[in-house]
Amino acid sequence: MRTVFVVCLVLLLAAACGAETPEEDTAVTPLSERDMTVSALTTAIAASAEPPFDPTALRGNLETAVALWNDQAVASYQVTINHRQPTWDTQYITITVEDGAVTDTSQTCYPAQNCVLRDVDPQTLTIEALFQTAEFVLGLNDPETEMTFNKTYGYPNAVIYEDASWVVNDFKPLENE
Secondary structure, rough: HHHHHHHHHHHHHHHHHOOOOOOHHHHOOOHHHHHHHHHHHHHHHHHOOOOOOOHHHHHHHHHHHHHHHHHOOOOOEEEEEEOOOOOOEEEEEEEEEEEEEEEEEEEEOOOOOOOOOOOOOHHHOOHHHHHHHHHHHHHOOOOOOOEEEOOOOOOEEEEOOEEEEEEEEEEEEEEOO
16 A cells, blocks of 8 residues: 555656646745735734633633622722713713722713713622623623733723723722721
8 A cells, every 4th residue: 555655646746847748737826025015914813813712711711700809898999980881972981999888980982072971880890790790791601802901900891892891090099998
């Protein structure tokens, strides 16, 4: 069997090196510089693409972040969140949480000119609520989902999917007085 394989390989190589074939069977249109550039860019983009959506890894990151947040035991803090939904102007909402309860809120939106402020329940923007939002978004299995978590406190830096986003712009733990 091995001899047959070697003979076939030798015949194939001989045919490829010395045999003439009609030009219409082997004619390949040369690539232009533009085509080569497009091909190279396509290859580079594909090589640098983000890894595929991995809900298991995101769930693990979320669980680690929740544990870190719980270990920190931050009961009082101020957080500013950039919140977006499909038909909304981007809302910038600052809430103050003292001993786990929202005690103060302020809200602006972007762009400032002709901006429409939306009713947003501040309780949905506490860190605990953002973890619940992250859990909900994971359940959607949206491949456009992005989540990052603060390395020090564990709170979600960003929870983003196709239809909405919550991005923490500022977080400040408050000292208990």
